[in-house]
Amino acid sequence: MNRRTLLLSAAALAVAGGAAQAQELSLNEVSAYLNQMQTAQGGFTQINGDGTLSTGQIYIKRPGRIRFEYNAPDNSLVMAGGGQVAVFDPKSNTPADRYPLNQTPLNIILERNVNLGQARMVTGHTSDGTKTTITAQDPAHPEYGNIQLVFTANPVELRQWIVTDDVGEQTTVILNDLVKGGSIGDAQFNIEAEMRRRGQ
Template structure:
């Protein structure tokens, strides 16, 4: 094979590879549609904190507006969102959970009733390595609340992990394990007042 023909073959092969890789990048419309169709989901999670500590547990999602993180021992904490609030239950506390408005946290972005990632200034970065598509999203009206970096795979589209950067710049990574979508999850799982009553607050 002559050098000229070899060069042409290699060029074509690289073009085909590059096309296949770029084809894996998901559009913001596709990702918005995936999140909006994600009504319920549950599975395991691994959390990596900024200081390098690792926690594991179970996650429950019921869109819009509801999520629950049950942490395994020795952490034994609980983080849940419902009724427009995000509550952090510390088992060592006897004064009740810390509570924050959900829409002032980056988690509120993916729990909205209608996620529109094409909204102006919502997505600040999108990259693909040919296997995953990663976007960085923020509240376009309140970027000071922090941002959330979402990692998706294609065929089928699946959310695999996220990295939350809060208003102080602290990063928390959550890796989703065996997330199963669909199925019934009771609303009581996301009722902050009922959880407080159950814990005797």
């Protein structure tokens, strides 16, 4: 599994459930939905670039924090906090891979103020009568890749996303059993503490 792609796919905030209606969502509606999201947690299924599947649990705490715990046999951990992203691979003897959050499409929707209406951020905005799909990138750094967000309406809900990374590889994440709100401790996103716990 491409760990950088895995990380980039960790790029969204989500709630699941509810019946979808035939309605195209505006960029303002989607931005407001993301900005109103403070915490969320639940499950996900990831379709990797090579067609394999991964599952796990996701924890979100905006702004700037997300955690993906992958189930066996993967057992990896992807965490964003403090402006950094770390990928922990239990099968590796090396320390966690780390890089800046703002170099991934994940940063677009984890920012304190999401504004999809700004120039050159959204490169695609379509509806098939059931769902709205929005493709977004960092307007200053399109080379970092993009994230395609899929929403249903009434109520507005993010159901899945597809990330295309900086080398063109795609990863799909399908959200399930996600619940908005609730208390999630800051320790869940403390990269330094996790590294100490693992002796790194």
